[in-house]
Amino acid sequence: MSSIRLPKPEDKVDLPAPVSELALLRGVLDVAPARVAVISRERRYLYVNREFAEFAGRPPEEIIGMTTVELIGKELSDKLMPISDRALAGETVNTEGWVDYRRNARRYIAYTFxxxxxxxxxxxxxxxxxxxLTELKRREEEAAAQRAHLRAILEGIADGVNIVGPDARIVLANRGFLRMYGFPDRLATPGTPLADFVRERVRRNEFYPHEDDCRPEEDLVVTRVAQIMTAPIGRFEEMRPDGRCIEVRRERLADGTIVNTYVDITARREAERARRASRDALRRNERLSAIASLLAGVAHEINNPLAVVAAQSLLLAEEAEGTPLAERAEKVRLAAERCGRIVASLLASARQKPARREPVNLAQAVEAGLDLTIETARAAGIELRVDLEPGLPPISGDADQIAHLVGNLVGNARSALAGSADATRAQRITVSLRREGKQVVLRVADNGPGVPTALRERVFDPFFTTKPDGEGTGVGLALCRTIAKAHGGSIAVEDTEGGGATFVVRLPLAAG
Structure with a gap:
């Protein structure tokens, strides 16, 4: 079997008769994508290829024999003289830079002497x-200028921007991002590992809810960097420790580069909450207006028969005077009068007349409210405990409205206990009145089923009720809140120790 022998460097290769080595060399140089010239010690051109001649705008035979001064000018010839001297001394020199030609203007040339x-x-x-390399250099400079322009724009905006390369190193991090997260300026240096940013946050004890802050620092850093680099693209919101809300948008480029933008949307979220609160307040006002109209109609209809009840109770009290029924008749008369004042108060509220303001003995007002419901509660087998601190200073308000508030709260507690009757457990309502600082605090507690956390605000909304259909109107607790606010106070619901609900009314003491 024959084998193929490759020529060795010392072997002479015979060229076809018509092609000489010199012609072959000239042919190669003429198609080379570069300008080639051979120049003597006297700085005269001995040879130029086609690319060189075309750039000079002269035929090769005209250039041969010319000096460099004659062809390219004295200024450029003198500039290149030190480099050509080094080549004539036996050194190969590479250099590049912008050159101003007389004929071809400014060009970027990479020289080899x-x-x-x-x-x-x-x-x-x-x-x-x-x-x-002029076109290449111009494109590079244009790209650099665009990058500088983009960086200047990004540095000037308040939003945060960072770009993370596939190698988990920072390509760009603008000032907005550094300020937003409190990072030092040194971390903005291109090439900074993403791990340095994560490590900074870990050392500030900024952990995500799913992270175990007891793990070694570097384990946390490595894990979080891996999560960031593999996280899906999209948009999410991050709550900062100082309460600010940051919207983060993440995009991933084809080469794996991650572009993150950060926008502080705290003001937007607060504005949205304010708008929701305003809408909720408007709805509450509309409901309260509806309640006011309803109460005005009801009060008007009740007023006439109530007048008859009041008159008859007065006559009954007079006739029962001196008999065993006198005390009961007097209670009926007083209750009728109180009902008349409550109706008048409801009418005044419906007509938006100024509420009555006078010194109120809270203990007496609470006892008056209990008188309206105590018998009903005891008849239902409910134990009623009353603990009123003696000697409380007065508040400024309407005693009948306070009594109405207490009656509503005790009635509400009675209904809650009735809906959760448990033969093995004694049912109990506790009413307490205490001074706390510059306020007087009324608590009406029961040991019933309690109020779920999700409903603790809604139970005060007009027409909202947790009672079965036909058993509640959803007006009582809304009216209690209206009365409490009209007296400069507040009402809230809490858990009762051991189970149940406690309604807490806080009212300011009278000034002075």
């Missing part, structure tokens, strides 16, 4: 090999 010939002695000439 190399010694040529000599046979062991000083070379008689040098080769000037030039690559024109």
């Amino acid at each position: 190399a010694p040529f010939g000599g046979g062991g002695g000083p070379p008689p000439a040098f080769i000037n090999y030039m690559r024109d």
Whole structure:
């Protein structure tokens, strides 16, 4: 079997008769994408290729024999002289830069100056090999200018921006991002590992809810960096420790680069909450207006028969005077009068007349409210405990409205206990009145089923009720809140120790 023998460097290769080695060399140089010239020690051109001649705008035979001063001018020739001297001394020199030509204006040239010939002695000439990189350099400069422009824009905006390369190193982090997260300026240096940012946050004890802050620091850093680099694209919101809300948008480029933008939307969220609160307040006002109209109608209808009840109770009290029924008749008369005042108060509220304001003995007002419901509660087998602190200073308000508030709260507690009757457990309502600082606090507690946390605000909304259909109107607790606010106070619901609900009314003491 025959084998193929490759030529060795020392082997002579015979060219076809019509093609000489010189012609072959000229052919190669003429198609080379570079300008080539051989220049003597006297700085005369001995050879130029086609690319060089076309750039110079002269035929090669005209350039041969010309000096560099004659072809490119004295200024550029003098500038290149030190480099060509080094080539004539036997050194190969590479350099590049912008060159101003007389004919071809400003160009960016990569030069190679190399010694040529000599046979062991000083070379008689040098080769000037030039690559024109003008277009490439201009594109690079344009790209650099665009990057600088983009960086200037990003540095000038308040929003945060960072770009993370596929190698988990920072390509760009603007000032907005650094300020938003409190990072030092040194971390904005391109090439900074993403781990340095994560480590900074871990050392400030900024952990996510799912993270175990007892793990070693570097374990947390490595895990979080991996999560960031593999996290899906999209938008999410992050709550900062100082209460600010940051909207984060993440995009991933084809090469794995991650672009993150950060917008502080705290003001937007607060505005949205304010708008919701305003809408809720408007709805409450509309409901309260509806309640006011309803109460006005009801009060008007009740007023006439109530007048008859009041008159008959007065006559009954007079006739029962001196008999065993006198005390009961007097209670009926007083209750009828109180009902008349409550109706008048409801009418005044419906007509938006100023509420009555006078010193009120809270203990007496609470006892009056209990008188309206105590018998009903005891008849239902409910134990009623009353603990009123003696000697409380007065508040400024309407005693009948306070009594109405207490009656409503005790009635509400009675209904809650009735809906959860448990033969093994004694049912109990506790009414207490205490001074706390500059306020008087009324608590009406029961040991019933309690109020779920999700409903603790809604139970005060007009027409909202947790009672079965036909058993509640949803007006009582809304009216209690209206009365409490009209007296400069508040009402809230809490858990009762051991189970149940406690309604807490806080009222300010009278000034002075």
